[in-house]
Amino acid sequence: MSNANLVERGKKVLMNTYARAEFALVKGDGCTVYDKDGNSYLDFLAGIAVSSLGHNHPKITKAIESQAHQLLHCSNLYWIEPQIETAEILCEKSFADKVFFCNSGAEANEGAIKLARKYAQTKGYSERYEIITMNKSFHGRTLATLTATGQEKFHKDFKPLMPGFVYSDYNDIEMLKSKISEKTCAIMIEIIQGEGGVNMIDKAFVEELDAICKEKDILLVIDEVQTGIGRTGKLFAYQHFNINPDIITLAKGLGGGVPIGAFLAKDSVALALSPGDHGSTFGGNPLATASAKAVLGVVGDNNFLSKVNQKSDLLVNGLKKLAEKNENIVAVRGKGLLIGLELNAPVAGAVKKCLENGLIVGTAGPNVIRLAPPLVVSEADINKAIEILSEAIK
Ligand SMILES: *Cc1c(COP(=O)(O)O)cnc(C)c1O
Numbered sequence: 001m002s003n004a005n006l007v008e009r010g011k012k013v014l015m016n017t018y019a020r021a022e023f024a025l026v027k028g029d030g031c032t033v034y035d036k037d038g039n040s041y042l043d044f045l046a047g048i049a050v051s052s053l054g055h056n057h058p059k060i061t062k063a064i065e066s067q068a069h070q071l072l073h074c075s076n077l078y079w080i081e082p083q084i085e086t087a088e089i090l091c092e093k094s095f096a097d098k099v100f101f102c103n104s105g106a107e108a109n110e111g112a113i114k115l116a117r118k119y120a121q122t123k124g125y126s127e128r129y130e131i132i133t134m135n136k137s138f139h140g141r142t143l144a145t146l147t148a149t150g151q152e153k154f155h156k157d158f159k160p161l162m163p164g165f166v167y168s169d170y171n172d173i174e175m176l177k178s179k180i181s182e183k184t185c186a187i188m189i190e191i192i193q194g195e196g197g198v199n200m201i202d203k204a205f206v207e208e209l210d211a212i213c214k215e216k217d218i219l220l221v222i223d224e225v226q227t228g229i230g231r232t233g234k235l236f237a238y239q240h241f242n243i244n245p246d247i248i249t250l251a252k253g254l255g256g257g258v259p260i261g262a263f264l265a266k267d268s269v270a271l272a273l274s275p276g277d278h279g280s281t282f283g284g285n286p287l288a289t290a291s292a293k294a295v296l297g298v299v300g301d302n303n304f305l306s307k308v309n310q311k312s313d314l315l316v317n318g319l320k321k322l323a324e325k326n327e328n329i330v331a332v333r334g335k336g337l338l339i340g341l342e343l344n345a346p347v348a349g350a351v352k353k354c355l356e357n358g359l360i361v362g363t364a365g366p367n368v369i370r371l372a373p374p375l376v377v378s379e380a381d382i383n384k385a386i387e388i389l390s391e392a393i394k
Contacts, residue, residue: 003036003088016166021355028055031374031381033360041355044373044385045362049194049226049338052253052299054374060256060293067290075281080245089296093235095244100273101284105225105251106140108261109188111278112247113144115265116186116219123217124270128185133219134170135197135231139188139223148188151196171202174224176209186247191237194226197365198333203241210243219246219269226338229253230299230375233336234308234329240335253299253375258291260284308375311382312336315371318386328393330367337377341369343393353392359385 003023010024023035025251031054033043046052053060066279067082068324074080099117102108113131119296131148133139139148146154147161155161166184168176170193180187187209193199213220220243226239228250246269262284282288298304316332319341323329331342343350346366354361362370369389373381 001036006036013185030054030056031377039358041358041360042381042388043360043384044371044377045360046372047257048252048362048372049231049307049372050252050255051257052229052231052375053154053256053295054376055257057256057298057376059298060291062260063290063294064258064287071286073287074278076283080284080289082286082293083284086284086289086293086296089293089300090262090264091252093296093300094248094264095266096248096270097267098270099262099264100270100278101289102261102263102280103259103260103282103288104140105223105249106142106145106202106261107280107283108225108249108251108263108284109139109145109148109223110142112221112223112249112263113148113186113189114278115247115263115269115273116188116221117285118277119219119269119272120185125185125217128183130166130181130183130185131164131166132166132176132179132184132187134189134193135167136170136193136199137190137223138193138195139344140225170196171198171205173205173208180212180216180218184215184218186221187213188221188223189248190223191227191240192232192335192338193364194370195364196340197342197368198338198370200333200335206241206243210241210245213246214244221245221247221249224248225251226372229295230305230308230370231336231338232334233305233312234324235300235305254295255288255291256295260292267300271307304375308336311375311377311379312339314379315339315373315386318382319389322386322390322393326390326393334371337371337373337375339371340364341389342372343367343369350389350392354388357388357391359388359392361385361389 006024027034133148135150137150139145144162147165150167168179222245247265249263319332364370
């Protein structure tokens with residue numbers, strides 16, 4: 001069996017929804033992954049900001065293995081020990097009092113949207129149901145989160161969309177103010193637009209947005225599906241600013257590779273939900289939450305996060321040096337280990353060159369290379385990645 005064999009069989013039986021590279025990954029260790037033909041790659045995408053502790057991390061594999069021997073699943077009709085422990089950690093380390101677990105980012109955002117609408121009803125704002133989201137945002141692929149996603153290219157063949165979403169430009173506070181109406185129940189936003197080009201939120205914009213939300217009792221929902229769990233050098237990206245979100249959503253990095261999502265809220269908001277309002281058969285199951293608990297045990301440590309920031313400096317400074325020598329690089333931006341490298345032309349060719357030279361990177365829109373290595377990446381691997389990128393961009 002080879003890459004070519006698997007690619008051919010996969011094309012026969014899997015829906016054609018991804019533009020996949022022509023190889024199958026079969027194994028990983030640390031920041032290195034291996035394909036079916038035995039080629040190795042330095043993994044600077046981590047399964048799209050998921051495998052934050054790299055591959056085959058002993059604490060995660062051990063947590064999963066021992067939980068598998070105990071109990072894989074039992075439904076939410078009963079209390080689940082690792083689910084409670086994971087929620088305790090998330091609440092202790094954030095603004096939140098309550099957690100709801102689900103299985104993906106889209107599902108976390110769906111839940112946040114439902115909670116925002118229910119909160120408005122509970123508060124007697126019977127006319128409020130609209131949610132303002134940003135142009136170039138990304139919130140998921142289900143119908144509600146697809147509608148929340150402010151990018152027409154994802155909408156066009158799937159209409160009619162969900163009613164009740166309004167779009168505004170990122171970092172444009174005046175436009176945002178003009179979109180707020182008596183119907184607005186929430187504003188949902190990313191701290192860094194991951195899929196939309198690795199665009200950073202402005203401090204002044206997000207802090208004023210927060211103040212407006214508080215003044216009008218509009219919920220501030222932060223989609224931290226990509227930025228959460230240490231990705232930006234803080235456990236949650238909202239913690240870079242002086243803001244008080246009402247709801248945050250998590251997924252990608254939370255389970256270290258095991259599918260899990262969550263939305264978190266303060267009691268003043270979370271208590272709007274009662275038994276029967278929301279649910280998920282698999283949500284927060286023992287296996288997924290045992291893994292998340294192990295991830296938080298490592299990433300939740302301030303020493304670990306300060307190392308992430310040191311690595312970020314090394315990577316960003318290396319890329320900025322490249323940019324000085326190479327006029328094809330338009331910008332280097334991002335925070336922590338979520339970095340965008342914008343070129344003055346489509347990046348598809350450079351991404352392919354990187355793969356040929358043993359480096360996996362991602363994209364964020366046509367002109368941006370997205371780097372999201374495991375948070376445990378070594379300095380040597382960062383230097384090697386910069387070398388391969390330099391070669392690919394020439
Ligand atoms: C990936 C992503 C999602 C969707 O998550 P899925 O697990 O693919 O459903 C939502 N929001 C943001 C910011 C994301 O990066």
